[in-house]
Amino acid sequence: MANTKRNLFQKRRLRVRNKLKKTANGRPRLSVHRSNRNISVQLIDDVQGVTLAAASSLEAGLGVVGKNNAEAAAKVGSAIAERAKAAGVEECYFDRGGFLFHGKVKALADAARENGLKF
Template sequence: MSIKNESRLRRARRGRAKMRTQGVNRLSVHRTPRHIYAQVFTPAGDKVIASASTLDSELRSGSTGNMEAAAAVGKLVAERAKQAGIEKVAFDRSGYRYHGRVAALANAAREGGLEF
């Protein structure tokens, strides 16, 4: 594993430890150069309540590695979380900088009705 990825995972662990003490549902983001994924976990982190990604059939058309695709994933995960009765979450950026696609997903999730 590269030093860069180890550092990112260390940052992610630090953030998740703080979220665990808050005891709220967690909106976690994972990104690759081609896709972006979002999942809402229970406070214990053992179950996925809602998820969305650029691999979903409704989001698959067009480009999947840009900010527009990330915003679409954010809206979709917010919609699915609200259907499951979740309105308040903690945003887990998984050690990624809050910039670009990660920020676009977060802003779209807020517009979709999630509070964080």
């Protein structure tokens, strides 16, 4: 039976997350979700099961509503870095999910790193 695109995505997502959990050392997880229209990111503490900070291209304050490009991803990345600092988080690990580390996901990660988030 052939694997569907969704099946392959879920296998890749679980493989990435399981590898990252082995090296987490109690750090929060920076989880990225990308759709065709938006990009969102959450800073999650898996020990307590709590979201510490979140940012999305749907927020009007970022000025990228309705846009889904690398520039919008960079603004979301800088926003999550600022909110993580406000929450007292400086180090985390980057969970790209099943998405390739390229394009929008890479732009988000680079912007978060430039604004002081370490991963």
